[in-house]
Amino acid sequence: MKKYFILSIFSFFFFAACNPSEEKEEKKDTYVVDNYIKQEVDIVMRDGVKLHTTIYSPKDKSQEYPVLMQRTPYSSKPYGEGMKTKISPNIHLMKEGNIVVYQDVRGRWMSEGVYDNMRAYIPNKKENQADEVSDTYDTIDWLVKNVENNNGNVGTWGISYPGHYATISAIDAHPALKAASPQACIGDFFFDDFHHNGAFLLSYFRAIPLFGTYKDTPTDVAWYSLPKMNSQDQYQFFLDKGPLKNLNEYFQYDKLDLSAAASKDKIDDFLWKEIVEHPNYDSVWQSKGIIQHMDKVPSSVATMIVGGWFDAEDLYGPLETYKGIEKNGKDNYNTLVFGPWDHGKWASSGVRNAVGNYYFGDSISLKFQTDIETKFFNHFLKGKGDKNSGLPEAYVFDSGKKEWKSYDSWPPKNVVKQNWFLSENSNLSILPPVHKKQIKPIKFISDIKRPVPYSEDIKTVFTPRKYMTDDQRFAARRPDVLVFETDVLTDDFTLAGDILAKLKVATTGTAADWIVKVIDVHPADALENNDKLQDHLKMSNYHLMVRSEVLRGRFRNSFEFPEPFVANKKTDVNIKLQDVFHTFKKGHKVQIQVQSTWFPLIDLNPQTYVDNIYKADEKDFKTQTHSVFTDSSIEFSVLK
Secondary structure (H helix, E strand, O other), X not given: OOOOXXXXXXXXXXXXXXXXXXXXXXXXXXXHHHHEEEEEEEEEOOOOOXXXXXXXXXXXOOOOEEEEEEEEOOOOOOOOOOOOOOOOOOHHHHHHOOEEEEEEOOOOOOOOOOOOOOOOOOOOOOOOOOOHHHHHHHHHHHHHHHOOOEEEEEEEEEEOHHHHHHHHHHOOOOOOEEEEEEEOOOXXXXXXXXXXXXXXXXXXXXXXXXXXXXXXXXXXXXXXXXXXXXXXXXXXXXHHHOOHHXXXXXXXXXXXXXXXXXXXXXXXXXXXXXXXXXXXXXXXXXXXXXXHHHXXXXXXXXXXXXXXXXXXXXXXXXXXXXXXXXXXXXXXXXXXXXXXXXXXXXHOXXXXXXXXXXXXXXXXXXXXXXXXXXXXXHHHXXXXXXXXXOOOOEXXXXXXXXXXXXXXXXXXXXXXXXXXXXXXXXXXXXXXXXXXXXXXXXXXXXXXXXXXXXXXXXXXXXXXXXXXXXXXXXXXXXXOOEEXXXXXXXXXXXXXXXXXXXXXXEEOOOOOEEEXXXXXXXXXOOOOOOOOOOOOOOOOOOEEEEEEEXXXXXXXXXXXXXXXXXXXXXXXXXXXXXXXXXXXXXXXXEEXXXXXXXXXXXXXXXXXXXXXXXXOOHHHOOOEEEEEEOXXXXXXXXXX
8 A cells, every 4th residue: 555645734723613604503512612623634545636634533632532434525614714513423422522534525625536426436446546445445544544542443424425435435445444334325326316217306407516517626615506497386397398308408507609509419517418328227327336346345344224214315225235235245244224214314413203294203313323323333433343232133113103123134034925916996905816807907198298296295396305205195186196005904014125016017109107106095083193294284094105116117127228118018017116114004004006107206208219318309208098907916025
């Protein structure tokens, strides 16, 4: 290894905030200012690129402390004079004393280099060749050799994109890295965030410049700007815009000397350009995925993967990260925590825990921080560090019973697969059709001018979250949404694990999307337990969306090699829905909804096959009639 050095060090010793805009907040909470020293360093990587790093060290020098590090594309600010008011994964770890480090990743904010979304991992690096894995290794190496009073142990954590970098830290890990907690971690951009099974998350449109605006010099101010929609109705906004290529104008940052013809196809945003030019799961997306490299996580690193059952952004990533380490690391300490949260809410200091309109209870996040997260890091960074941590393998929240459960594996060992069939008369039945004559198509018209909304709210969002627990009655009452449900349950029915929708479908067109939703239909006498429920809703007959997923039909056999449907031909379409842990309680009903549009959560499928939907023309979009056959089934993972 090369020797690393600091380009510059700025140490700040003060007891009050120097930034007037933060003075009021600092007076409320001065714990960090009172108890920590802030240091800013630029650490040189093996290829010469300098990464800006902020170090918060306890003022008490009477003992040694482990290092807790987060690498982020979202800025390690405040820069210069000023300190964060909260550091560490939670307040307990902050007050117990740890050396806490934040680093701007390569190409972001005050770090040098050029940014690449989910930069590809290089397994066998040549001398001076760098990636995010080597940047993490080099940073840890510098920290343990140069930061005073460190005990030689390092832990990493992060939520969302920083969660991805926590996963990265565990690959080919530095010997000093003892614990990593990837939380809501991105696993693959073709299945997380901007895509779901190949369908583009149109509702993430405004977030693209945040990750795709080019810069190549350090800066402490934002260099990107978000698109202005000039509308409060996102459904109508995107419907009026038409084909995806009409959005190109929002990603043109240099409009000088452009002819009208040239400007239509010009794209300056490198993320949008990557999405447009790579509509399939080709080598570009495959190289950026991290799940396939979980065999590179050594047993010397303990991992705790954290996620939320109702995380609209990153559900695939944490589940697949956990499963990938389990599959490849038989000797690894690897645990899973999943609670009733949307994106990152387990880090909240609030008492009340709800997602959208659905209330799950109080102090759920606080209990996680105290009883699980703090114990994990303390055991591996300050304690014995053996596998006897006292924590369960899987600590998961039953979102139906609203209670925590512990298991020694995930899914639990006593899970069996059951197929439930989408039968006539809107029945969801355990009994398959006996004779071919019983297999019939159930048809609906997918009107391209009137797509099914994903939410009944009239609003615009940066990234959608609330819809994950939305009442689905509005969708169930549309003719282009097929509904299948059980009778009222006479016993509790618990799902624990993934769900596979095995659809048999046909379409009059050559392309279609397929969306499947699993719904918990509450009884008519359900009690009101949420004083923040939207005014137009009642818990009576509430249709809680437990899980949902889309598959772009062209990818039914391969995400890399798409293919059209043959018009009017019965075709198998299998859709994997991510894991759930949910009890449908006695007196409730299980409902399945099947539809073909989900707007503008995902973009509109032309329903006529084109090679690249991002370049489709208005004329390609056609209303079609779709059919779902009654030998279609839903494979549940049922806890016995």
